[in-house]
Amino acid sequence: MGPRAMFDTVILLTGPAERIALPALLSKHNPRLTVLVVETLAELEVIDARILRRARLIGFLTSVIVPARILDQLGFGAYNFHPGPPNYPGRLPLHFAIYDGATGFGATAHVMAAAVDSGLIVGVELFDIPPNIGVLALEKLAFTASARLFWRLAQALATQRQPLDALPIRWCGRKSTRRMYQTMCDFPPDISKDEFERRMRAFGDGHLGVHPTTTLHGRRFRYIPAETEAPSLVPAEAEADPVG
Numbered sequence: 001m002g003p004r005a006m007f008d009t010v011i012l013l014t015g016p017a018e019r020i021a022l023p024a025l026l027s028k029h030n031p032r033l034t035v036l037v038v039e040t041l042a043e044l045e046v047i048d049a050r051i052l053r054r055a056r057l058i059g060f061l062t063s064v065i066v067p068a069r070i071l072d073q074l075g076f077g078a079y080n081f082h083p084g085p086p087n088y089p090g091r092l093p094l095h096f097a098i099y100d101g102a103t104g105f106g107a108t109a110h111v112m113a114a115a116v117d118s119g120l121i122v123g124v125e126l127f128d129i130p131p132n133i134g135v136l137a138l139e140k141l142a143f144t145a146s147a148r149l150f151w152r153l154a155q156a157l158a159t160q161r162q163p164l165d166a167l168p169i170r171w172c173g174r175k176s177t178r179r180m181y182q183t184m185c186d187f188p189p190d191i192s193k194d195e196f197e198r199r200m201r202a203f204g205d206g207h208l209g210v211h212p213t214t215t216l217h218g219r220r221f222r223y224i225p226a227e228t229e230a231p232s233l234v235p236a237e238a239e240a241d242p243v244g
Contacts, residue, residue, distance in 0.1 A: 007076045007161045009034045009055035013044060013062045022060060022150065029158040040064065049073055058157060059112065061146055063091070068114040077163055078112035080119075081150055083142040085126060086169055089117035090176035092207065094138045097129070099184065099202035105129050105138065107146040109153055110171075111163075117175060120166035125149040135205050178208070187214040 010026055012018075012035055023035040036051075038044050041064050047055075057066065057078035071078050084093030085106040097105050106126035111119030125145040129138065156164055184203050187196065191214075204212055204223065212223040 005075050006054050007056065008032065009036065009051055010158065011035075011044070011047065011052075011055050011057045012037045012060065013039070013057060013064055013066070014060040015039060015062070018060055025151065025154045026158040029155045033158055041066070044070060056157065057112065060150060061143070065116060066112055071112055071114065076161060079122065079153075079157065079164065080110055080112045080117075081146050082108045082110065082117055083139075083146050084108065086121060086124065086171050087173040088176070089171050089173065090180075091178050092181050093176055094142055095135060095181065095184075095202050095207065096176050098133070098135060098138060099198060103129055105142060105145075107142060107149045109149050111166075117171060121169045121171070122164040122166055123149050123153050124167065124169060125152075135202070135207070178210075181207075182210055185210050185212045187212055189214055189216055 010033055012022055012026070014022065014037065016039065019037050023037060026035050027033055036047065036055075038047075039062075044057075044064070044066065052070070052073040053075040055074055056076035057071075057074050059066065059078070059080040061081060061083050066078065082089070082093075084090075084097070085104065086108050088094075088097055088102075088105070094105065104126055106124060108117075108121055109123035110117070110121045113119035125148050127141060127145055129141075133141075153164065181203065184199060187199065191199075200212065200223075203210075204225070206225065214221055
């Protein structure tokens with residue numbers, strides 16, 4: 001972009017729960033800023049190229065992967081708030097942190113790049129993981145850390161034309177994927193008790209419809225936690241398979 005390009009728009013890519021608070025914070029720092037909120041790639045793709053040239057994109061806890069063809073059109077860059085620390089890149093990081101027995105977690109703000117969780121890091125918010133924490137409780141702590149990080153960077157994101165300063169921190173660790181999550185939910189029939197408990201604690205909540213599954217005597221069974229009674233094993237063929 002030329003030096004006279006006008007920065008007047010932020011495109012916020014996030015879920016419905018953040019549609020009010022985050023735009024309000026950005027507008028507080030820059031009342032003249034136009035904030036467009038989208039939730040899906042389809043909504044992002046219909047934004048006119050002339051708007052993209054005047055805009056900065058911010059993804060907040062979104063699973064949408066923004067393609068390079070859109071990133072290249074943005075006049076003032078794109079940033080993402082990832083619900084995990086730099087050593088837990090990729091999808092569903094908190095589940096893998098619990099499985100690993102991690103003692104620390106957090107949130108990471110970084111430049112969006114064509115490859116997921118690979119861009120320069122511009123902000124980090126870290127915290128200690130309490131002992132024996134579950135997935136839902138860690139998820140809440142990660143959300144709080146992400147919100148704090150957004151609060152810290154909101155003024156620069158809303159007012160600063162130039163890119164945010166990068167930190168001397170690099171991504172590390174294995175980048176988790178949905179396929180890796182599905183693999184961890186596929187329990188071998190000879191799984192040890194310790195490994196069973198470890199996987200159940202991290203992956204037993206049926207996130208995204210993916211439940212722990214095992215095969216016994218040629219039949220596949222899926223663990224379904226009941227709401228009002230003890231969890232049970234049901235034949236996988238009795239319902240649609242979400243991990244195929």
